[in-house]
Amino acid sequence: MRATLALVLAGHEALAALWMHHEMGAFLEEFFSALPGELHEALGDRIGDLRPRWAIGTSRLVARMLSKHIDEFADRDLSLAIGR
Incomplete structure (x- = not known):
């Protein structure tokens, strides 16, 4: 909420x-x-x-890190599924 x-x-x-x-x-x-x-x-x-001016770049960095993390997690899941 x-x-x-x-x-x-x-x-x-x-x-x-x-x-x-x-x-x-x-x-x-x-x-x-x-x-x-x-x-x-x-x-x-x-x-x-x-500095306030760093906020936008920091938000982009966090978003890219999350996207990369999700991709890596999905890749691990896929390789585990294929390996079975």
Whole structure:
């Protein structure tokens, strides 16, 4: 629910409606819940060094990493299925 609201507030109403009842909505709930603590733990006192202009590039990096992870997971599943 919070992820859907965050999407709407960010101007992504269509994505909010599309994702809210799918795995992507559940993923975003977990991601948004975990992100602040993970950033705090990873960056510590360096949080003040973050620049807003880095946000778009960072979001692209995270999206590419997730896409690569999904591809690798699918490839492993396929090779396990073929190997049986």
